Amino acid sequence: MKRLIALLGAGLLTAGAVLVTSVNAQAAECRSGYFCVWTHANFDGMKIDHSGDDRWWEGNMSNQDSSWANHGTSGPGVPDHVKVYDGRELLGAVTICLAPGQEVGYNAGANDRGSSHTWSVRC
Ligand SMILES: [Ca+2]
Structure with missing residues (x-):
């Protein structure tokens, strides 16, 4: 019985480790x-981060964008959505x-198309 409990414990530890790994891999x-x-x-690749709007993405990002993350601050009436424009x-x-x-992490319809963005209260 002691051995069975030890094996169960090891199994739980393994499951926990897998969960932590997958969360880290997905977080931008x-x-x-x-x-x-x-x-x-x-x-991956070059990253540019913005706390505000940018209506003129520079040449090294314009039409090069391939993944996106919105870590903006949320709240009532706060423009917390991000719209990217062609x-x-x-x-x-x-x-x-x-x-x-x-x-x-990828979107075929938006890949390598963006050239400006703005924060907005909704999409
Ligand atoms: Ca790209």
Whole structure:
């Protein structure tokens, strides 16, 4: 009986370790209060983080964006969603819109299209 309990304990420890690993692998590295954009999928490549709007993404990010994370501060009436636009100066279509806390490792429709973004109260 003692041996069975020891085995069960080991099994629980293993399950816990797997859970921690998968959570870490999915969490994007992006400071609280910021919207982060990466040039590659799965939060890789070059990163630019923004606490405010940017209506003119620089050439090394414009049409290079492949993953996104909204770690903005949320609250009643706070513009906590992020809209990414096809063109600079918030022109053209919204390629992707992120709710507060949302992380997108890849999106085929939005990939390599964004050129500006703004914080908004909704999508
Ligand atoms: Ca890219």
